[in-house]
Amino acid sequence: MPVPKAELHLHIEGTLEPELAFALAERNGVPLPCADTAALREAYRFSDLQSFLDLYYGLMAVLRTADDFTELADAYLARAAEQGVRHAEIFFDPQAHIARGVPMGVVVEGLGAALDRAEERHGVSTRLIMCFLRDEPAASAMATLEAAKPYLGRITGVGLDSAEVGHPPVTFREVYEEAARLGLRRVAHAGEEGPPEYVREALDVLGVERVDHGLRCLEDPSLVERLVRERVPLTLCPLSNVRLRAVDVLEAHPLRTMLDAGLVATVNSDDPAYFGGYAGDNFDAVRAALGLGPEELRTLARNSFLASFLEDDEGRRER
Ligand code: ES4
Ligand code: ZN
Numbered sequence: 001m002p003v004p005k006a007e008l009h010l011h012i013e014g015t016l017e018p019e020l021a022f023a024l025a026e027r028n029g030v031p032l033p034c035a036d037t038a039a040l041r042e043a044y045r046f047s048d049l050q051s052f053l054d055l056y057y058g059l060m061a062v063l064r065t066a067d068d069f070t071e072l073a074d075a076y077l078a079r080a081a082e083q084g085v086r087h088a089e090i091f092f093d094p095q096a097h098i099a100r101g102v103p104m105g106v107v108v109e110g111l112g113a114a115l116d117r118a119e120e121r122h123g124v125s126t127r128l129i130m131c132f133l134r135d136e137p138a139a140s141a142m143a144t145l146e147a148a149k150p151y152l153g154r155i156t157g158v159g160l161d162s163a164e165v166g167h168p169p170v171t172f173r174e175v176y177e178e179a180a181r182l183g184l185r186r187v188a189h190a191g192e193e194g195p196p197e198y199v200r201e202a203l204d205v206l207g208v209e210r211v212d213h214g215l216r217c218l219e220d221p222s223l224v225e226r227l228v229r230e231r232v233p234l235t236l237c238p239l240s241n242v243r244l245r246a247v248d249v250l251e252a253h254p255l256r257t258m259l260d261a262g263l264v265a266t267v268n269s270d271d272p273a274y275f276g277g278y279a280g281d282n283f284d285a286v287r288a289a290l291g292l293g294p295e296e297l298r299t300l301a302r303n304s305f306l307a308s309f310l311e312d313d314e315g316r317r318e319r
Pocket of ligand 1: 011014049056161162163189192240270271
């Protein structure tokens, strides 16, 4: 049995497997740039974050109806449950859908229908986190937050994703202030490709409770010290880091260094359909590559529940 764990860094659009992409393309009459699933998988050779994002946003075109989003999320929850995921905090990118004419309500209701059944069907508790695209203007993020107001009952928090370098957290100060006023939890991608200063800004300016990736904090010892002292969780994604060339090979991943430093590190899958594995696959891969022992695996699993947005009484049940 895989170790019970929470997944805290998972883009639902990044769980679109080639088979489902082709099925939805046909159902919705959307052309795809590849002849078949094998050709599509061939295209998954990324040189950096941007080369991945280009394919990722392109393939989303097949997601049109609420049912499409329900099917996507249900397939993810089934796969995640098989790998020991008991709780999932799921990112989605509303701006990427609104921009191609799929309204917020279709996305949220579609995902929500799958999440409503997730406990019963898959034994997985869930939360939804709405991400803003940092390479779009802050005004667009603010409009997206406005469009989400009718659906806040279903949305636990906000995040910040897409192309990082050149798009510092400070740009989104007012958006995060408004999110906080609305009672939303706050996270942000920082230090994936961007510098340690972006991690500091995410903490100081956006008030995030967790940092997504945060890998490059290691370049700044005083920042590491602060993350340890304040027990700020980092949602690491080891297979993603290798595929997007943030680390050369998995054996060189700093996860163990981070655990040894006392950082609250967690292991997650990011975009599992694109990066070669789900949460359990990421656990297995780092265990093998870094020679992690049972104690370290238990720490990672415990960290995942501690870092989650489960309320204390819910979290205790899971732990
Ligand atoms: C993402 Cl790996 C990663 N980084 C930033 N934004 C993203 N959106 C989906 N996957
Ligand atoms: Zn991510």
